[in-house]
Structure formats: structure tokens, C-alpha cells
Amino acid sequence: MKHGAGGKWYLNAKNYSNELAKELDLERYLTEQWRFFETLYIRKFMGGLVSSSGLGYKLRLPIIGRVLRYEVENMIHSESKNRNPIRADGHFGQVVPLEDAKLIFANLAAEPIIENYCMCRVMQKGVKEVCCFNFGVLSGVIEKLPRFIPKNTKLRLDREEAIARLEKHNRDGKVATIWFQPVPYINAICSCETPQCGGLRLRNDFGLNVVYKAEYAIRLDPDNCQGCKLCVPMCQFGALRYSPSLKRVLVDDTKCFGCGLCRHACKFDALRLVPREEAPGLKGQY
Amino acid sequence: MPRTKITIDYSKCGDGVGIDPRNCGKCLNVCDVAVLLCHETLGVPQDPIDPQTWRVSALWWDLCNRCMKCVEACPQRAITVSW
Numbered sequence: 001m002k003h004g005a006g007g008k009w010y011l012n013a014k015n016y017s018n019e020l021a022k023e024l025d026l027e028r029y030l031t032e033q034w035r036f037f038e039t040l041y042i043r044k045f046m047g048g049l050v051s052s053s054g055l056g057y058k059l060r061l062p063i064i065g066r067v068l069r070y071e072v073e074n075m076i077h078s079e080s081k082n083r084n085p086i087r088a089d090g091h092f093g094q095v096v097p098l099e100d101a102k103l104i105f106a107n108l109a110a111e112p113i114i115e116n117y118c119m120c121r122v123m124q125k126g127v128k129e130v131c132c133f134n135f136g137v138l139s140g141v142i143e144k145l146p147r148f149i150p151k152n153t154k155l156r157l158d159r160e161e162a163i164a165r166l167e168k169h170n171r172d173g174k175v176a177t178i179w180f181q182p183v184p185y186i187n188a189i190c191s192c193e194t195p196q197c198g199g200l201r202l203r204n205d206f207g208l209n210v211v212y213k214a215e216y217a218i219r220l221d222p223d224n225c226q227g228c229k230l231c232v233p234m235c236q237f238g239a240l241r242y243s244p245s246l247k248r249v250l251v252d253d254t255k256c257f258g259c260g261l262c263r264h265a266c267k268f269d270a271l272r273l274v275p276r277e278e279a280p281g282l283k284g285q286y
Numbered sequence: 287m288p289r290t291k292i293t294i295d296y297s298k299c300g301d302g303v304g305i306d307p308r309n310c311g312k313c314l315n316v317c318d319v320a321v322l323l324c325h326e327t328l329g330v331p332q333d334p335i336d337p338q339t340w341r342v343s344a345l346w347w348d349l350c351n352r353c354m355k356c357v358e359a360c361p362q363r364a365i366t367v368s369w
Contacts (some may be wrong), residue, residue, distance in 0.1 A: 009299060035334050035335070036326075036334075037324070038325035038326055039325050039328055041323060041327065041345050042323070042327075042343055042345065043328075051343055052345065053343070053344075053346075053347065054289075054345075054346070054347050054348045055348070056348040057289065057347075057348035058348075068365060120292075122324070123314075123323055123324045123325060124314060124320040124322070124323060124324075125311070125314050125315055125320060126307075126308075126310070126311020126312070126313075126314035126315050126324060127315065129313075144335065145335060145336070146335070146336045147336065150336065170358070194322045195318075195319055195320045201346070202319070205346070205349060278331070281288060
């Protein structure tokens, strides 16, 4: 099942299985990827020609920018046999609302489930925060790398503990995302924050499809909205704005990723997620 | 608009010569757009399991808004931003 087809690829149990990881020899691949993850953006690719340094500038160059975009999208979505782990080939994901993330932890994620330091935050903000969940074969890989192991929280979690921790992060304002790593193997749920999240950076600043919008979109009930504005700061995508003349919140559908975080702040039942495929104008827009 | 040039003096910070950026991180923290990246230094022999030599690079320099907060925040005065 492909992403963006209106079907939820992340509800396919086969994509989480140890058998799949074994078949694709992913313990070796992921060990290589995670040992060198922080250097992903500074390594040269395309035959040693370019790195991601100043990627936004490079992508705007005429001709070269278009070739670069094509190559990078191919790397991100690569399913080829000779994928390169140190470029994190085949690593992309999708925003999921809390409900779907809970479903994944309850029924799908392969054990052991671990919660480790978010690498993006460490390398881009110098902040150590434990909010990144990994499963299955990847957990075993990360457990061997000291810099990802949290000091004051539990590393291995049972399903209930993982759900409780994720819910806390979600209500705190961090966007849940589910990841192929590499496609079609699924082994991580992150609690992301823009702009330090590597995936959201590439998507929001450079238009690269590393993170897809959720299978949902937000709908605001203008009759219920009391204009308290509490939802506005919950949105990491700039999709919500308070209108002083209408005395209510406005939604920019094109910016909404369907993460559902704004709902946590609403006391008036004015915000609901609807399936993206059933939202006129948003169908097929991921 | 001219390209922004951000340089980091690795004799003052990183690469195992200056202070360890993993113990400081002030420039990373102060940059609202998250231009900078802290990563293990390439090209030096490192323990692949637990690398100890790190540096900061101005990765997303095209997004820099020239606020100069990193320049001011750096206790080593290792960062310069020019255009």
C-alpha cells in the first residue's frame, strides 16, 4: 500500500515484522545508518558532487536545482537493492494523529519498543529530549549506541508505557510521525518539533517529500469556536490564525498537516479531524 | 541578496581542539531557525560506536536571517557571519 493513496500504509502489520527486517538484512543497514546519522547532511552524494549544505539555495538554482530535487526525491523514496545507509536512503514518513499512533503501539509496533533521545534536537538545538520511539530490529541497533540512550528515563517500554509517553508528548505540542526506515520496513514514531526536526525541515523549507501530511485534515466549527486562541500556538505549521474581526480562528487548509494537536487545546469542541480523502479540495494532497 | 557566509573557527570550538560543542550548544540553542548542525567530525579516526570528536557546521546557511545571535552567544567567539 503506497502512501498518499488514501490507504494507511502504516496499518499494514507486515511492514513491522522481524521477518521483513531479516529478509532485507536491515540490522546491518540500520547499524550503518544510525552510527553515522548526524553526518547525513554533510556527506556528499550524487557521485561526491553535492552535500545538503545550503540545500535551499542549491534547489533554487536553475536546471541544477531541478536535477538535485529529482535525485534527492529518488534517494528519499529509494527501494533499490543497493541503497546507501549513510545517506538514509528510503527513509520517509507521515504525520499521524494521536489515535493512529496509539493504534500502532497497541497492535503493530514490533517489540522491543524503546524511547531514546531525539537526535534532531541534539544536533540542531543542543537539547537532549527523550521523545523518539523505535521498535523491533532498530531498537537493538540503537541500544548499542551510547549517545542515544537516555540517562533518567526508562529505555525499554511496554505498549501501555509507550502510549502514555507518546500521549504526553502529543499534548505538549509535539507532532507524532511514523517512519519507513528503510521503506517498506516501519520502525519509529517520533514526537517532532519544527524547525529542528530534520524531516519537517526538508518538507516545510525545501518542499521535499520526506514527511507526508496525515490521512486527516482539521475542520473548525465556526459556531463552536469562541475565539479563545488557545489552539493557535499548538500549530507548528502556521495553519491557524485568530481573526479579530470574526472573533474566531481561521484555518489555512493548505498548511494543515492533520496532526490534530490543536484539538488538545480546544475546550469548545470546535476542532475535529476528518479523513483527508473525504475533505473536498484536500483529496490526494499529502 | 548576497549569499550569507557563516564561518566557524575550529581552533576555538570543536574537533577536539577547542571546547566540545556537545557541552556548550549555545549557538544551536539561540538560533531560532536552526541553521547550525552539531555532528561528529569526518576525516578523523573515530570510535564508530561512541565518537568523541564533534564540531558545529553552518548547514542550512541559506535560511540564516542574519540576526547575529549565534555570534553573540558563542563564549569562544568562534563564529562569524558576513555577506
